[in-house]
Amino acid sequence: xxxxxxxxxxxxxxxxxxxxxxxxxxxxxxxxxxxxxxxxxxxxxxxxxxxxxxxxxxxxxxxxxxxxxxxxxxxxxxxxxxxxxxxxxxxxxxxxxxxxxxxxxxxxxxxxxxxxxxxxxxxxxxxxxxxxxxxxxxxxxxxxxxxxxxxxxxxxxxxxxxxxxxxxxxxxxxxxxxxxxxxxxxxxxxxxxxxxxxxxxxxxxxxxxxxxxxxxxxxxxxxxxxxxxxxxxxxxxxxxxxxxxxxxxxxxxxxxxxxxxxxxxxxxxxxxxxxxxxxxxxxxxxxxxxxxxxxxxxxxxxxxxxxxxxxxxxxxxxxxxxxxxxxxxxxxxxxxxxxxxxxxxxxxxxxxxxxxxxxxxxxxxxxxxxxxxxxxxxxxxxxxxxxxxxxxxxxxxxxxxxxxxx
Amino acid sequence: xxxxxxxxxxxxxxxxxxxxxxxxxxxxxxxxxxxxxxxxxxxxxxxxxxxxxxxxxxxxxxxxxxxxxxxxxxxxxxxxxxxxxxxxxxxxxxxxxxxxxxxxxxxxxxxxxxxxxxxxxxxxxxxxxxxxxxxxxxxxxxxxxxxxxxxxxxxxxxxxxxxxxxxxxxxxxxxxxxxxxxxxxxxxxxxxxxxxxxxxxxxxxxxxxxxxxxxxxxxxxxxxxxxxxxxxxxxxxxxxxxxxxxxxxxxxxxxxxxxxxxxxxxxxxxxxxxxxxxxxxxxxxxxxxx
Numbered sequence: 001x002x003x004x005x006x007x008x009x010x011x012x013x014x015x016x017x018x019x020x021x022x023x024x025x026x027x028x029x030x031x032x033x034x035x036x037x038x039x040x041x042x043x044x045x046x047x048x049x050x051x052x053x054x055x056x057x058x059x060x061x062x063x064x065x066x067x068x069x070x071x072x073x074x075x076x077x078x079x080x081x082x083x084x085x086x087x088x089x090x091x092x093x094x095x096x097x098x099x100x101x102x103x104x105x106x107x108x109x110x111x112x113x114x115x116x117x118x119x120x121x122x123x124x125x126x127x128x129x130x131x132x133x134x135x136x137x138x139x140x141x142x143x144x145x146x147x148x149x150x151x152x153x154x155x156x157x158x159x160x161x162x163x164x165x166x167x168x169x170x171x172x173x174x175x176x177x178x179x180x181x182x183x184x185x186x187x188x189x190x191x192x193x194x195x196x197x198x199x200x201x202x203x204x205x206x207x208x209x210x211x212x213x214x215x216x217x218x219x220x221x222x223x224x225x226x227x228x229x230x231x232x233x234x235x236x237x238x239x240x241x242x243x244x245x246x247x248x249x250x251x252x253x254x255x256x257x258x259x260x261x262x263x264x265x266x267x268x269x270x271x272x273x274x275x276x277x278x279x280x281x282x283x284x285x286x287x288x289x290x291x292x293x294x295x296x297x298x299x300x301x302x303x304x305x306x307x308x309x310x311x312x313x314x315x316x317x318x319x320x321x322x323x324x325x326x327x328x329x330x331x332x333x334x335x336x337x338x339x340x341x342x343x344x345x346x347x348x349x350x351x352x353x354x355x356x357x358x359x360x361x362x363x364x365x366x367x368x369x370x371x372x373x374x375x376x377x378x379x380x381x382x383x384x385x386x387x388x389x390x391x392x393x394x395x396x397x398x399x400x401x402x403x404x405x406x
Numbered sequence: 407x408x409x410x411x412x413x414x415x416x417x418x419x420x421x422x423x424x425x426x427x428x429x430x431x432x433x434x435x436x437x438x439x440x441x442x443x444x445x446x447x448x449x450x451x452x453x454x455x456x457x458x459x460x461x462x463x464x465x466x467x468x469x470x471x472x473x474x475x476x477x478x479x480x481x482x483x484x485x486x487x488x489x490x491x492x493x494x495x496x497x498x499x500x501x502x503x504x505x506x507x508x509x510x511x512x513x514x515x516x517x518x519x520x521x522x523x524x525x526x527x528x529x530x531x532x533x534x535x536x537x538x539x540x541x542x543x544x545x546x547x548x549x550x551x552x553x554x555x556x557x558x559x560x561x562x563x564x565x566x567x568x569x570x571x572x573x574x575x576x577x578x579x580x581x582x583x584x585x586x587x588x589x590x591x592x593x594x595x596x597x598x599x600x601x602x603x604x605x606x607x608x609x610x611x612x613x614x615x616x617x618x619x620x621x622x623x624x625x626x627x628x629x630x631x632x633x634x635x636x637x638x639x640x641x642x643x644x645x646x647x648x649x650x651x652x653x654x655x656x657x658x659x660x661x662x663x664x665x666x667x668x669x670x671x672x673x674x675x676x677x678x679x680x681x682x683x684x685x686x687x688x689x690x691x692x693x694x695x696x
Contacts, residue, residue, distance in 0.1 A: 140422045
């Protein structure tokens with residue numbers, strides 16, 4: 001969703017000169033940026049260039065190895081038959097064995113390619129094109145575009161007739177795109193790993209992508225030898241080039257006719273695409289994705305209720321209604337009457353029964369007896385205590401006397 | 407404004423070439439970032455309205471970016487020279503970023519302060535000169551040390567000095583007799599006087615039998631030519647006196663050696679006091695008479 005729907009076309013010879021001012025931006029550049037779609041489509045489409053390969057089906061299996069079975073104090077893995085070499089009796093066949101076959105050996109009939117729904121592929125491409133028009137995304141991807149006069153960079157068709165690489169280079173220098181090429185050159189590195197022995201010696205960055213329209217254009221040969229630069233026709237835009245590595249925001253240089261052709265290719269929000277049969281550009285969920293602005297806007301803030309300052313989650317202390325009559329009454333106002341009725345019922349039940357009169361005389365006698373016994377007990381204990389004390393006194397006095405004598 | 411949210415989502419969740427992730431924090435390598443941290447507020451990519459301070463050749467500039475120029479990377483950053491006066495510079499920031507978010511204004515002022523402090527420090531260092539830290543190279547140090555020691559040994563300093571001194575002696579630089587080591591003395595002179603040496607050896611043999619009391623062995627550094635005291639010796643016996651004399655000469659020489667050693671050591675002048683001073687003097691008189 002770019003906010004600048006107008007674009008200038010620059011003269012090929014002079015970056016300060018503008019040949020056509022204020023060309024409207026094709027609607028593709030306003031499709032929603034969908035990194036999720038792009039990464040999904042990219043991971044699958046990237047697999048389509050693979051060539052079938054396989055491991056030799058006989059690898060590791062060219063032995064008549066058999067397991068020795070149990071009882072021989074060795075593991076039960078198949079062992080190479082025969083004698084006369086070190087190899088005999090060694091383990092074979094298993095993926096864990098030395099010189100054994102790998103587990104799940106790769107077959108040629110592995111599903112190398114993935115099909116992706118056409119609509120998804122188109123949406124991804126459209127999203128990727130849109131991302132090329134957003135400066136921060138191109139910067140974040142790592143392109144050096146700080147000296148480029150405009151993004152998206154649209155140049156007059158003259159560059160399509162470039163034949164010499166020097167022309168191409170000078171053109172890039174004029175438009176500040178050479179910095180990106182320099183980055184590619186300076187960061188060319190010998191690849192780590194075995195791939196370097198398999199034809200992928202260098203790891204090279206991606207530079208600018210030049211998009212042209214006319215089939216007779218010679219600029220392919222002019223730009224071919226410039227490191228990092230790729231050239232592609234509009235009609236054959238490739239997601240793998242627009243979003244290398246699944247990363248949105250390639251630095252793209254459009255020719256004027258290519259730029260104009262985009263509307264026909266992808267269509268607009270008013271009409272469907274002409275060339276992609278029945279394809280309609282993806283509509284965004286939100287036309288204005290700036291959530292913060294929406295929330296803080298006057299229209300929303302008017303309707304919003306003031307924020308709650310205090311929220312009571314529960315009472316201070318929970319009272320058990322089964323034990324606390326007031327709590328019970330709060331819950332069940334009829335409980336009071338129920339309680340009263342219950343008490344009345346009990347009282348009514350107990351009306352007929354006689355009271356048991358306690359025998360006063362008996363009481364007196366029993367008390368007297370008790371007193372006697374307790375008194376006796378008391379005397380006995382007192383006597384015992386006294387006795388003990390006397391002994392103590394005697395003993396210690398004796399001791400003292402003895403000490404004094406000494 | 408519209409794209410900012412989207413851009414931040416894509417950059418933060420996906421890949422940003424300027425982002426540096428560490429265990430605790432994320433940093434931003436973008437040259438225009440005010441804080442240096444990776445966050446939505448301070449991301450120069452995810453904010454279409456942004457400002458930074460940058461320093462060039464001792465001057466601070468305010469770089470401002472607005473949404474109007476978002477599509478033109480070449481003209482994106484407007485560059486405003488800030489006054490050299492700190493207060494004025496702060497006011498300039500306030501002016502230029504009027505009605506901007508507090509975060510942006512505050513961070514820019516902070517950055518200006520930091521840069522200015524850095525510049526002050528640079529100036530100070532240039533004027534004052536600063537201690538340059540040089541690393542100590544262990545291997546080199548170790549190697550040189552060992553080589554120095556070896557060189558010292560190889561130089562044969564003692565021998566060289568000895569040679570030099572001998573030469574000087576022969577040339578007659580030294581007029582007087584100086585105190586020197588008995589061994590060295592013997593070396594130079596001893597070859598001519600072999601007989602004396604033999605006599606001395608005999609004496610030494612004789613004297614070995616005698617006992618030396620503690621007092622005898624006490625060395626009086628002040629006594630150069632005075633004789634020592636021997637309690638055990640019979641004063642009446644002449645033979646004993648002769649022995650005593652010989653012994654005393656021997657002891658004298660030995661004392662001289664010790665003296666030389668002590669002089670070399672530079673001991674303080676010591677005064678020893680003996681109880682039997684009068685006896686000493688009597689003995690002296692007797693010897694002189696003899």
